[in-house]
Amino acid sequence: MKNIIVGQSGGPTAVINGSLYGVVSEGLRQNETIRHVYGMVNGIEGFLNDRYIDMGALDEANELEFIKTTPGAYLGSCRYKLPEDLNDPVYPKLFQKLNEKEIEYFFYIGGNDSMDTVSKLSRYAAAIESNIRFIGIPKTIDNDLVETDHTPGYGSAAKYVATTVREIVTDASVYDNKKSVTIVEIMGRHAGWLTAASVLARKFEGDNPVLIYLPEVAFDQDAFLEKVKNGLETTSNLVVCISEGINNGKGTFICEFASDVGVDNFGHKMLTGSGKYLENLIKEKLGVKVRSIELNVCQRCSSTMLSGTDHEESVNAGVYGVQAAIAGETGKMISFKRHSHHPYEVSYETADVNIICNEEKPVPTEWIINDGSDISDDFIAYAAPLIQGDVDLPVKDGLPVFAYRK
Amino acid sequence: MKNIIVGQSGGPTAVINGSLYGVVSEGLRQNETIRHVYGMVNGIEGFLNDRYIDMGALDEANELEFIKTTPGAYLGSCRYKLPEDLNDPVYPKLFQKLNEKEIEYFFYIGGNDSMDTVSKLSRYAAAIESNIRFIGIPKTIDNDLVETDHTPGYGSAAKYVATTVREIVTDASVYDNKKSVTIVEIMGRHAGWLTAASVLARKFEGDNPVLIYLPEVAFDQDAFLEKVKNGLETTSNLVVCISEGINNGKGTFICEFASDVGVDNFGHKMLTGSGKYLENLIKEKLGVKVRSIELNVCQRCSSTMLSGTDHEESVNAGVYGVQAAIAGETGKMISFKRHSHHPYEVSYETADVNIICNEEKPVPTEWIINDGSDISDDFIAYAAPLIQGDVDLPVKDGLPVFAYRK
Numbered sequence: 001m002k003n004i005i006v007g008q009s010g011g012p013t014a015v016i017n018g019s020l021y022g023v024v025s026e027g028l029r030q031n032e033t034i035r036h037v038y039g040m041v042n043g044i045e046g047f048l049n050d051r052y053i054d055m056g057a058l059d060e061a062n063e064l065e066f067i068k069t070t071p072g073a074y075l076g077s078c079r080y081k082l083p084e085d086l087n088d089p090v091y092p093k094l095f096q097k098l099n100e101k102e103i104e105y106f107f108y109i110g111g112n113d114s115m116d117t118v119s120k121l122s123r124y125a126a127a128i129e130s131n132i133r134f135i136g137i138p139k140t141i142d143n144d145l146v147e148t149d150h151t152p153g154y155g156s157a158a159k160y161v162a163t164t165v166r167e168i169v170t171d172a173s174v175y176d177n178k179k180s181v182t183i184v185e186i187m188g189r190h191a192g193w194l195t196a197a198s199v200l201a202r203k204f205e206g207d208n209p210v211l212i213y214l215p216e217v218a219f220d221q222d223a224f225l226e227k228v229k230n231g232l233e234t235t236s237n238l239v240v241c242i243s244e245g246i247n248n249g250k251g252t253f254i255c256e257f258a259s260d261v262g263v264d265n266f267g268h269k270m271l272t273g274s275g276k277y278l279e280n281l282i283k284e285k286l287g288v289k290v291r292s293i294e295l296n297v298c299q300r301c302s303s304t305m306l307s308g309t310d311h312e313e314s315v316n317a318g319v320y321g322v323q324a325a326i327a328g329e330t331g332k333m334i335s336f337k338r339h340s341h342h343p344y345e346v347s348y349e350t351a352d353v354n355i356i357c358n359e360e361k362p363v364p365t366e367w368i369i370n371d372g373s374d375i376s377d378d379f380i381a382y383a384a385p386l387i388q389g390d391v392d393l394p395v396k397d398g399l400p401v402f403a404y405r406k
Numbered sequence: 407m408k409n410i411i412v413g414q415s416g417g418p419t420a421v422i423n424g425s426l427y428g429v430v431s432e433g434l435r436q437n438e439t440i441r442h443v444y445g446m447v448n449g450i451e452g453f454l455n456d457r458y459i460d461m462g463a464l465d466e467a468n469e470l471e472f473i474k475t476t477p478g479a480y481l482g483s484c485r486y487k488l489p490e491d492l493n494d495p496v497y498p499k500l501f502q503k504l505n506e507k508e509i510e511y512f513f514y515i516g517g518n519d520s521m522d523t524v525s526k527l528s529r530y531a532a533a534i535e536s537n538i539r540f541i542g543i544p545k546t547i548d549n550d551l552v553e554t555d556h557t558p559g560y561g562s563a564a565k566y567v568a569t570t571v572r573e574i575v576t577d578a579s580v581y582d583n584k585k586s587v588t589i590v591e592i593m594g595r596h597a598g599w600l601t602a603a604s605v606l607a608r609k610f611e612g613d614n615p616v617l618i619y620l621p622e623v624a625f626d627q628d629a630f631l632e633k634v635k636n637g638l639e640t641t642s643n644l645v646v647c648i649s650e651g652i653n654n655g656k657g658t659f660i661c662e663f664a665s666d667v668g669v670d671n672f673g674h675k676m677l678t679g680s681g682k683y684l685e686n687l688i689k690e691k692l693g694v695k696v697r698s699i700e701l702n703v704c705q706r707c708s709s710t711m712l713s714g715t716d717h718e719e720s721v722n723a724g725v726y727g728v729q730a731a732i733a734g735e736t737g738k739m740i741s742f743k744r745h746s747h748h749p750y751e752v753s754y755e756t757a758d759v760n761i762i763c764n765e766e767k768p769v770p771t772e773w774i775i776n777d778g779s780d781i782s783d784d785f786i787a788y789a790a791p792l793i794q795g796d797v798d799l800p801v802k803d804g805l806p807v808f809a810y811r812k
Binding site: 008012046070071072076077078159162163164166167168170171173174175176177200203294296300301302303304305307384387388389390395397398399400402404 | 414417418448451452476477478479482483484485565568569570572573574576577579580581582583606607609699700702703704706707708709710711713790793794795796801803804805806808810
């Protein structure tokens with residue numbers, strides 16, 4: 001009889017607790033092999049300070065069902081990076097704590113940086129011939145992990161973006177007897193997957209958002225102004241979706257063009273986002289009414305627009321992770337292989353975590369069309385299955401019920 | 407046999423089309439009295455340019471059911487203010503157009519300014535002894551109309567705010583081993599009803615949002631900093647909700663304190679919102695991690711968090727408006743009278759539109775407690791019934807289906 005420990009790391013998503021539920025429920029189900037399932041509080045950083053909880057007790061208190069649909073990271077997160085040098089004293093300290101608690105299976109739910117942690121720990125384990133197995137469960141709204149078709153968290157965030165942009169389009173068009181531009185700034189510093197999802201908001205050909213810009217293609221301000229000008233000729237209330245990370249292709253973010261202009265009351269530089277910068281640019285050059293909207297953290301924490309597919313896969317990734325570890329795998333991340341778009345079919349596999357932690361997967365440039373201002377049907381075929389289905393949230397007094405650590 | 411015309415005016419809400427549905431469906435149902443139901447495109451401004459559509463044709467095309475749950479203003483809106491002088495030539499021009507179309511019943515769905523339009527038109531009608539009856543259907547997320555318990559649009563916006571703040575609280579607390587402040591800026595220039603709804607997000611006593619500030623009480627920056635400092639002692643990740651309209655009690659908005667500091671690349675003043683201003687203030691004075699989030703237009707156009715109660719009442723207000731007009735009323739707004747919080751009971755009545763158009767209803771100051779930093783249980787008893795229940799939206803390909811004018 002051995003024990004499991006599971007942690008969450010990096011930014012939250014709407015379904016990271018779905019994967020936590022998957023690991024914990026499968027661990028508890030395998031009670032002929034597993035005695036305890038522990039959860040690290042605030043990831044590996046918290047565990048190094050002996051902060052962990054018994055997840056079985058939560059199950060007995062019926063909390064697990066609420067955790068399943070709660071956004072954010074129930075266990076708390078961290079941004080702790082393990083040292084590159086495997087001779088650092090933190091490694092023996094950590095393994096001593098793992099051994100004391102008789103941990104045989106270690107699961108870390110997160111993105112790139114979390115896979116780096118899994119990579120280092122599994123390599124250290126091999127070096128000292130430890131039996132502890134380390135498995136990564138993917139999660140990121142950015143969808144930028146290699147070696148997997150997509151990542152849990154992306155589908156729900158994409159559904160939030162597509163739904164919200166469709167709503168903003170209706171809002172923007174109520175004064176359709178006046179010309180206006182609305183710029184929607186969407187998360188994604190280096191990869192444009194989430195911004196690309198705004199194409200799903202279109203109700204008919206030519207509908208808003210008419211223009212979509214990702215960080216994968218160099219952004220040209222003059223060409224952009226020309227596109228906006230032309231767009232306004234056929235669409236009175238133009239909606240433009242941009243990634244926060246749009247850049248000039250030489251490493252300078254568009255928002256940085258505005259960063260050296262004025263300080264606030266306290267002497268701080270007044271940094272504006274890319275959306276705000278383009279709002280001012282259009283006002284100045286085209287003289288039309290413009291507003292910019294930052295979708296902000298709701299993209300990663302909204303619970304009311306969960307994708308049923310995404311949520312189910314997030315749970316399954318946790319379940320499959322436990323099964324893979326028990327079957328003997330280590331140093332792996334659970335990955336998704338897609339067999340068909342329509343009907344949508346995926347299988348769960350494992351991939352080498354050492355490859356994943358050092359790479360980022362951009363949107364293929366052949367999916368970015370019209371001089372970098374639009375998204376192709378290939379992307380729509382890829383993304384559409386990921387936003388399907390709903391999740392019934394527990395509701396009390398008109399609001400969703402969320403689990404929280406007492 | 408006479409005709410109806412209905413228009414929408416002012417900012418959109420999530421349920422203004424619910425009221426449109428109410429007016430149109432009741433008008434079409436009363437087909438022994440009513441021949442045609444017309445919709446003005448872009449309100450009275452559009453109607454003056456002969457822009458209107460036949461709503462009966464939409465019903466036959468099965469569009470009406472989709473309009474019912476579509477956010478924004480299906481007919482388009484305007485911000486056209488009729489002249490104070492009833493001798494202005496626009497009045498005979500407008501009445502000539504109404505008479506040409508054999509309009510007997512005129513409905514205008516909107517807030518304060520729309521009620522001003524209804525007031526002027528009904529007074530002009532009385533002066534020229536016209537039989538046309540003018541009825542206002544209330545709508546505003548601001549909930550600031552007098553002579554009614556609340557307004558359609560508020561309940562859904564309040565549900566959006568409460569749900570979203572609860573989600574932001576989970577997002578803000580994932581790094582709960584580090585201190586931070588999150589400021590959420592909520593719509594409401596003069597009335598704090600919507601910001602007050604953030605109190606509903608609390609899951610237990612003492613939960614976030616710990617501090618809530620409305621425009622009804624003068625905002626003191628030093629007292630605010632003291633409250634934030636104290637709050638951080640018991641809550642690591644403090645969430646503060648503020649109305650965009652918080653002010654110093656002497657007519658100066660808090661955001662205006664930052665308005666004279668620097669210009670952007672194009673020489674424009676860099677206006678920041680109140681949330682951004684307080685973010686900088688806390689960073690400077692307390693040195694903790696701070697971020698600010700503007701909830702923005704989603705507050706008024708979100709379709710996925712519609713309140714069932716609000717939506718039903720928005721439809722009923724339209725239905726009751728048609729019945730009141732046919733019964734002979736004019737120069738009135740449909741108003742809600744509450745008989746009981748629990749069980750929730752309201753009745754529909756009519757109120758004098760001339761009183762409504764010139765006044766604003768603030769949150770009662772006795773409901774604002776703890777030196778203006780919190781909201782009382784009396785508000786919770788008032789607001790809680792308004793956010794209850796769900797609305798099933800038509801869904802296609804994972805996204806809500808919205809009606810739009812072709």
